[in-house]
Structure formats: C-alpha cells, structure tokens
Amino acid sequence: MNKVVAFDLEIVKEIPEGVKDWRQVRPLGISCAALLDANEPLSILYYHGEVENTPKNGAMTKDELEDLVLSMVSWMKSGYKIITWNGLGFDFNVLAEESGMYDQCKELALNHIDMMFHFFCVKGYMLGLDTAATGLGLGGKMAGMSGELAPRLWESPKLKDRLKVLRYVHQDVVSTLEVYEESTERRAVNWVSRSGRQNTFWLPKTGWKTVTECLKLPLPDQSWMSEPTSRESMMEWIK
Secondary structure (H helix, E strand, O other): OOOEEEEEEEEOOOOOOOOOOHHHHOOOOEEEEEEEEOOOOOOEEEEOOHHHOOOOOOOOOHHHHHHHHHHHHHHHHOOOEEEEOOHHHHHHHHHHHHHOOHHHHHHHHHHOEEHHHHHHHHHOOOOOHHHHHHHOOOOOOOOOOOOOOHHHHHOOOOHHHHHHHHHHHHHHHHHHHHHHHHHHHHOEEEEEOOOOOEEEEEOOOOOOOOHHHHOOOOOOOOOOOOOOOOHHHHHOOOO
C-alpha cells in the first residue's frame, strides 16, 4: 500500500495583479480543499457549505476547517505521508491562519513532503507544478482554469462555476499525486525551461524528503540571482 495523501486548497480573495507577495493582502479565506489517498480513485472534497452538500460563496468557517485539519492529523498518525507542491510556504500557512489551529498546522507542515520545497532547497529557485507535470509527460492542471480564476468563479452566482472550482482543486491533487508517483519511480523530475532547455532534478535514493529533512540540506548557490527567495521567508509563519 502506497501510504501517501495529496493536499491542495483554493482561496477566496483574488490577489490583485502586480502584487508579488500574497501576504500583503491576507487574510485570503479558503473556499475549498481536497485530499487524495493514493489508494483511492477520487479525492475527498472540503468546501464552504459542505454540510448542506452545496458549495456556497465565501470562505470555509473555522468548524469546517477544523474537520480538514483533524483529517490530515489522523492521516499522519496512521502512518501516511502528506504531499503537496508548495504546501509549506502557502497552503499550510493560509490554513493555519484561517483555522486558528497553528500548532497542528505547524506539525503537519514540518512533517509532510513539499516537493517544491525540496526542489527549492537544492536548486535555489522555484518550479511550477504544471511545469513538472508536463516535463514528466503527465496531464497536469485542468485546462482553461487557474488559481487566479478560481476566486472569481467561487463568488459567481452560478452553481456550475463553483462546481468548476471543486473540479479544479480535485485535479490539482491528482496532478500532485501523479508527479509524486512518476518522479519517485524515475527518481527524477524532468522539465523544460523557458529557454527550451531540457533539465533534470535527481532525487536521492531515499526519495522525496520531508520539510524537516530538507532543512538539513546545505544552502544552494543563489549568488547569480538578483532577488533570491530564502528558506526563512517560507518558514516565517512557523517561527
């Protein structure tokens, strides 16, 4: 049994164009989230209005978010590894603020596998989930959708638009899980840079590392970057 579960969430607030740091416009609100067990075909969806089984406009309540956080705590205690793409710097950061369950979210964040953070700790720069998926020959994200469009559709008066957001967050955890499984099998992530160059990130024999394990890695060379991102900026909410 492959004991991993992929996690992703979507936000309510639309981040204005030109804003480089989303933290400037927080709180963001969480519209929906998904968890996908590697041994199951479909994800478990969490969303505002879940009790009535109808996705509603607006942000998930603290009670709704508590169910999500405690579900992940239960997964982890059962021996599952939670996997994300940029979960440390974004998803768990937002979830901690919105749920108020900082201690649980910190524990989840530090002990989960954030593939993007592992990549960043070695290479010194970030890589998009869709870029990694495409490089591995996978389907990637839902066509015609984006994280920028999701908040607008969630606030739409049309139910079909909110359902589209739910399908989008489901596809994101599918893509996250597929990238994890394919890269683990290859022991590598392949991608094509904007210049068209083929690149490969090789995984260690032990595979993807947890956030805590990544923090023990030596710092990468970022001397060639004008405005490098630091590990500390991603960890700030935990400290």
